[in-house]
Amino acid sequence: MRADIVIVGGGPAGLAAAIAAAKEAPELSILILERDNELGGILNQCIHNGFGLHTFKEELTGPEYAERFEQQLVGHNIRYLLDTMVLNVASNQVTAVNSNDGVFTVDCGAVILCMGCRERPRGALNIPGLRPAGVFTAGTAQRLVNIEGYIPGKEVVILGSGDIGLIMARRLTLEGAKVKAVCELMPYSGGLKRNIVQCLDDFDIPLLLSHTVIDIKGKERVSSVVIAEVDGSLKPIPGTEQEIKCDTLLLSCGLIPENELSRAADIKIDPATNGPIVNESFETSVQGIFACGNVLHVHDLVDYVSEESSRAGKSAARFVKKNEIETAETKNIRIQKGSGVRYTVPCTVRIANLEDDLIIRFRSTGVFKDSYIDVQFDGEQKIHRRKQIITPGEMEQVILKREELEQCIDEITVSITEG
Amino acid sequence: MDTRELTCINCPMGCRITVVMEGAEILSVTGNNCKRGEIYAKTEVTAPVRTVTTTIKVNGGTHDRVSCKTKEPIPKDKIFEVMDVINRSVCEAPVRTGDILIPDCAGTGIPIVATKGVDNI
Incomplete structure (x- = not known):
């Protein structure tokens, strides 16, 4: 098999990348490989609304948002294979397997990684206690309720206040379950403010900040969990334990970009994002392999995934057409994370390859109130923007104009300073 | 006078909105970044609605x-x-x-x- 661009994953990132690549270069053939039995990825189970306000200027549910993109595939030189699992990736060849074709290879000019992320499971959290049935990740519970039509339990405790956990607190309440508490290890929520209001406050579900689960009880099925308050170093405080009777524990404790294929391809991974290190064109450390969406860094809004993936798709098309200027000929500016910044995407910029503005997305290391987002070029202040509140749960961005960037020689530093 | 602090749920921006009321009368809405926020705040303090x-x-x-x-x-x-x-x-x-x-x-x-x-x- 042969395709000019192979896209690994047919979720929001893969769909947007495919469409943008096809628009940039209609003569190129594009192939999406998707392991599920339908396109759309995780959007299919995100039946709540709030998607698309940036992209379509209206509020859509996840399936509606996915459908808008799927409709755009028609009329372009884009093919897709479902129920197909990619086994190996290199810049000019992808190996995959499915029931019809067996193991097969696709020769290609470029690859775009759009594998998304997965949830941190119990095994990665080291929660003490027994191992009964009834412990689910929030996303697994979401799939059970919204796609399969099963309610995973009647009395529920949720550990972690990420958006999926908050959304599931409401979803299970609507379906008649009793959500007894949402416990968050950190002193702030990892989810969007609007979700705390409309998912917890609306239904009087308590959010217990600086609390964690220290024991899971039950032989066959969860019968209770023990929670405790934690101190500043996140250690449980003796004497604060309380036992909550429940049959289900949901875990919403963070998402990890799914980079097994990337690592096997020797792509350099940023330990801060767990995603590939990319340049302004979303190209990884391996030439011809691009990455975008949640496999690159975990996003708060799908609209940003689509926007970023469109740029990655366009870049991949330009790369295949050889319109991109080689790394050696152009200056490479580093983007440094300054104080208060956990990571930036991208990490390097080749100005000659920028078509217009550069968007730098980043997350903070903690909660900052009445602070400033600062951008420096080679140590000289360029942006000093006040921001009322910055939290790690919400992605931040700065936009730099290409002509401004021409003044920069070596490095751009993004930092958060207190007011 | 009565002051209510709200978090707008219209979009993921989550603007913090302050509504000042005198009985059932809305005197001012501040903190919102768009028209939708104002509408949300006025509805929320009088007859709150949700999409299910x-x-x-x-x-x-x-x-x-x-x-x-x-x-x-x-x-x-x-x-x-x-x-x-x-x-x-x-x-x-x-x-x-x-x-x-x-x-x-x-x-x-x-x-x-x-x-x-x-x-x-």
Whole structure:
């Protein structure tokens, strides 16, 4: 098999990348490989609304948002294979397997990684206690309720206040379950403010900040969990334990970009994002392999995934057409994370390859109130923007104009300073 | 005078909005970044509404359930009545996105529409 661009994953990132690549270069053939039995990825189970306000200027549910993109595939030189699992990736060849074709290879000019992320499971959290049935990740519970039509339990405790956990607190309440508490290890929520209001406050579900689960009880099925308050170093405080009777524990404790294929391809991974290190064109450390969406860094809004993936798709098309200027000929500016910044995407910029503005997305290391987002070029202040509140749960961005960037020689530093 | 602090739920920006009231009269709305925020704040302090998203059972389709939503936001105190009606309803495949599955849900005057398509088996 042969395709000019192979896209690994047919979720929001893969769909947007495919469409943008096809628009940039209609003569190129594009192939999406998707392991599920339908396109759309995780959007299919995100039946709540709030998607698309940036992209379509209206509020859509996840399936509606996915459908808008799927409709755009028609009329372009884009093919897709479902129920197909990619086994190996290199810049000019992808190996995959499915029931019809067996193991097969696709020769290609470029690859775009759009594998998304997965949830941190119990095994990665080291929660003490027994191992009964009834412990689910929030996303697994979401799939059970919204796609399969099963309610995973009647009395529920949720550990972690990420958006999926908050959304599931409401979803299970609507379906008649009793959500007894949402416990968050950190002193702030990892989810969007609007979700705390409309998912917890609306239904009087308590959010217990600086609390964690220290024991899971039950032989066959969860019968209770023990929670405790934690101190500043996140250690449980003796004497604060309380036992909550429940049959289900949901875990919403963070998402990890799914980079097994990337690592096997020797792509350099940023330990801060767990995603590939990319340049302004979303190209990884391996030439011809691009990455975008949640496999690159975990996003708060799908609209940003689509926007970023469109740029990655366009870049991949330009790369295949050889319109991109080689790394050696152009200056490479580093983007440094300054104080208060956990990571930036991208990490390097080749100005000659920028078509217009550069968007730098980043997350903070903690909660900052009445602070400033600062951008420096080679140590000289360029942006000093006040921001009322910055939290790690919400992605931040700065936009730099290409002509401004021409003044920069070596490095751009993004930092958060207190007011 | 009465001051209420709200977090706007219209979009993921989550603007913090301050509403100053004198009895039932709204004196000022501040903190919102768009018109939608002002409308939200005024509705929230008088007659709060929510869009309900859930699933409905499908017969004869490739999937057993199809996702759906209230076409417009419904009064907040009607959420559980609306859920109850939806959970006792069944629709037949095929379903297309936007199809009206229940014309007037729980006396709210607002229809339930499909948010995904389900083909026949």
